[in-house]
Amino acid sequence: MNCRSEVLEVTVESRQVEEAMLGLLHTILMHRSTGKFHYKKEGTYSIGTVGTLDFDCDFIDFTFVRVSSEELDRVIRKAVSEFKDALSNSGSDGMGQISLEFYQKKKSRWPFSDECIPWEVWSIKVNVVNLANEQERQICREKVGEKLGEKVINVVEVINRHEYLPKMPTQSEVDNVFDTSLKDVQPYLYKITFQITDTLGTSVSTTMRRLIKDTLAL
Helix, strand or coil: CCCEEEEEEEEEEHHHHHHHHHHHHHHHHHCCEECCEEEEECCEEEECCCCEEEEECCCCCCEEEEECCHHHHHHHHHHHHHHHHHHHHCCCCEEEEEEEEEEEEECCCCCCCCEEEEEEEEEEEEEEECCCCHHHHHHHHHHHHHHHHHHHHHHHHHHCCCCCCCCCCCHHHHHHCECCCCCCCEEECEEEEEEEECCCCHHHHHHHHHHHHHHHCC
């Protein structure tokens, strides 16, 4: 099985990291989650509903839709908070990547552990820049909002392609495909990882500053 790989890239100031990552990760997971399965007998089941809500960002002109599960939100926020802290500790300007990997389990015979087989990976590259004043921050607030809107459309277009998804499991195999630990939603099995790279390259920083200066000149 080939694993699909998608890469998104955003440039933000440090206070926007958390909201930008929450917006993109929640968008992806909303489209990779179902309602809880309710099995009547082996091979027969009904699927519960998935609630959604709008989230307005404080530091970006952007509103995103997420699954209304508070449990899922806490898991994502914890991962994003750890990523943001690692970025902050890396220096003033930084670069990192947070990845959302969907996988399914393949049962192995004892004494071997189950094999985790990834089928889709989303990598979000993050460039953090420092801005000189509040006017630049306001422009960045608007520009980042526009870019995130484009990224969300891109995510939806990719997910709407008719490509591989794990087949709906029987009751005995549901834990090999879905995370059943949450009481109100059932995402495909996933894990969130991140890495921090060296200082931000001048090209990215210069591009953002040029964008801000061009806007100021209008």
